Amino acid sequence: DQQVKQNSPSLSVQEGRISILNCDYTNSMFDYFLWYKKYPAEGPTFLISISSIKDKNEDGRFTVFLNKSAKHLSLHIVPSQPGDSAVYFCAARLLYGGATNKLIFGTGTLLAVQP
Amino acid sequence: NAGVTQTPKFQVLKTGQSMTLQCAQDMNHEYMSWYRQDPGMGLRLIHYSVGAGITDQGEVPNGYNVSRSTTEDFPLRLLSAAPSQTSVYFCASSSRTSFLLAKNIQYFGAGTRLSVL
Numbered sequence: 670d671q672q673v674k675q676n677s678p679s680l681s682v683q684e685g686r687i688s689i690l691n692c693d694y695t696n697s698m699f700d701y702f703l704w705y706k707k708y709p710a711e712g713p714t715f716l717i718s719i720s721s722i723k724d725k726n727e728d729g730r731f732t733v734f735l736n737k738s739a740k741h742l743s744l745h746i747v748p749s750q751p752g753d754s755a756v757y758f759c760a761a762r763l764l765y766g767g768a769t770n771k772l773i774f775g776t777g778t779l780l781a782v783q784p
Numbered sequence: 785n786a787g788v789t790q791t792p793k794f795q796v797l798k799t800g801q802s803m804t805l806q807c808a809q810d811m812n813h814e815y816m817s818w819y820r821q822d823p824g825m826g827l828r829l830i831h832y833s834v835g836a837g838i839t840d841q842g843e844v845p846n847g848y849n850v851s852r853s854t855t856e857d858f859p860l861r862l863l864s865a866a867p868s869q870t871s872v873y874f875c876a877s878s879s880r881t882s883f884l885l886a887k888n889i890q891y892f893g894a895g896t897r898l899s900v901l
Contacts, residue, residue: 671826673826675826701887701888703887703889705892710894710895711894711895712788712874712876712891712892712893712894712895713827713874713892714891714892715889715890715891718887718889720887758826758827760827762887762888769834769840770883770888771817771829771832771842771888772829772888772890774819774826774827774828775826776824776825776826777826
């Protein structure tokens with residue numbers, strides 16, 4: 670039962686254009702959503718996050734949008750650069766047992782930015 | 785600036801062998817966790833620890849043991865390796881503040897690629 674889904678395994682965009690990576694979730698109890706970026710042979714690194722009470726968070730070229738009614742979030746990268754080529758994981762934080770929490774990860778989307 | 789260090793980077797085992805994947809962090813983080821990454825499955829939580837002496841199971845704990853005797857180290861033991869444990873393993877850590885009060889932003893090691901024949 671995949672609670673966090675990234676339905677596009679890969680995405681290819683031209684340098685300078687917008688990249689839009691999508692993520693859907695099923696559990697309405699998630700309180701934070703995070704995006705991680707992963708280069709080959711490296712561990713994932715945190716990119717940007719959004720609280721479930723917000724609908725937008727922006728950090729430089731990266732913006733995350735949250736649509737709670739649709740249980741959907743998206744990461745926009747504008748303008749896309751070749752160095753953005755990586756696997757992007759969507760993750761959601763689930764609180765349980767008081768303050769204990771865990772991150773549930775999606776399957777990842779491979780972004781290729783063509784020069 | 786070591787962050788989270790995992791050793792070894794690569795390992796090949798035969799079915800039934802045991803081994804320990806090492807993980808160490810130098811950020812004084814209380815929370816540490818182990819994930820495995822498999823094609824089409826994303827990262828799945830194996831075990832985690834909220835501090836020295838405290839561990840708990842994640843989504844896929846069977847076949848793995850952990851212990852946390854110090855804040856810095858969180859080894860993952862494969863008791864009797866099986867081909868289904870062929871995967872890339874990531875260790876991650878997070879500060880107590882981030883884990884409890886914020887988003888649980890985790891810092892990941894570079895991973896251990898394990899093949900079980």
